[in-house]
Amino acid sequence: MEAEYEYFCRQVEALTGVHLASYKRPQMERRLRSFMGRVGVDGFVSLVCLLEHDARRLQEFKDFLTINVSDFFRNTDKFDELRERILKPAVARGQRLRIWSAGCSNGSEPYSLAIILEELGAPNGHTIWATDIDEDALRKAKAGVYRGYEIRNVDPARREQYFTRTGNDEWTIAERFHRRVDFAVHDLLAPTFPSGFDLILCRNVVIYFTEPAKDELYRKFSESLKPSGILFVGGAESIFKAHELGFESVAPFFYRKRAA
Numbered sequence: 001m002e003a004e005y006e007y008f009c010r011q012v013e014a015l016t017g018v019h020l021a022s023y024k025r026p027q028m029e030r031r032l033r034s035f036m037g038r039v040g041v042d043g044f045v046s047l048v049c050l051l052e053h054d055a056r057r058l059q060e061f062k063d064f065l066t067i068n069v070s071d072f073f074r075n076t077d078k079f080d081e082l083r084e085r086i087l088k089p090a091v092a093r094g095q096r097l098r099i100w101s102a103g104c105s106n107g108s109e110p111y112s113l114a115i116i117l118e119e120l121g122a123p124n125g126h127t128i129w130a131t132d133i134d135e136d137a138l139r140k141a142k143a144g145v146y147r148g149y150e151i152r153n154v155d156p157a158r159r160e161q162y163f164t165r166t167g168n169d170e171w172t173i174a175e176r177f178h179r180r181v182d183f184a185v186h187d188l189l190a191p192t193f194p195s196g197f198d199l200i201l202c203r204n205v206v207i208y209f210t211e212p213a214k215d216e217l218y219r220k221f222s223e224s225l226k227p228s229g230i231l232f233v234g235g236a237e238s239i240f241k242a243h244e245l246g247f248e249s250v251a252p253f254f255y256r257k258r259a260a
């Protein structure tokens, strides 16, 4: 069984790029069994066989696996745009930003924000609230310890400056960033949200939500934002009913709360 699981992990990594062996095995096995039940196979070897021959199932499996996956500066060009278009002018105006990273997973997203704010010379006083429904992900986020492949998007200069090598293929984010991000459990399907945010990031979270749940979420985000506050969404998550839900589009994947 051990050997079979190891074989499975190697094949999955080759097929999807996801480093399955880095996931806690009992939880992952439970989830994998449920996936196997859904697609009608009865073991790891038959699942590999299915994934090798069925491109649609392979995509479904990747989506299933990456539910928790995150990356520093995910979609780097969009993060550059966030820095240039939103954060830099706000810092220049002396604005103290209240930011919410909603569905923050392992912390890569809020820590990326904290790094950018530091690079922009932002003084203290900005707050980053980072939430997720998954307590395991939050534990990892709070620890701020990453494997090499998890910080592959961080260029070597930043890696040197903001991370300390704390083990073989293990990197820990600098202590000051821990203090700049406030992590908490929060369910985005909950009825009420806190308010007063200048910027909300909700990226790669809603793919498993139904259309009505998404609409409701975006409506609540609009209420949570200050006037002219910005919502930044994931690369495949354009909001088609933006106007109806209280937003105007500023650029692809950036929405501004509409004046009432």
Ligand SMILES: C[S@@+](CC[C@H](N)C(=O)[O-])C[C@H]1O[C@@H](n2cnc3c(N)ncnc32)[C@H](O)[C@@H]1O
Pocket (backbone or CB within 6 Å): 066, 067, 068, 069, 070, 071, 074, 102, 103, 104, 105, 106, 108, 109, 131, 132, 133, 134, 137, 186, 187, 188, 189, 202, 203, 204, 205, 234
């Ligand atoms: C793919 S990760 C995205 C992480 C990060 N935002 C990014 O773009 O890299 C999706 C995260 O959404 C979280 N999530 C899913 N449903 C949620 C819910 N109802 N409330 C809060 N977080 C949720 C998952 O636990 C997961 O950590």
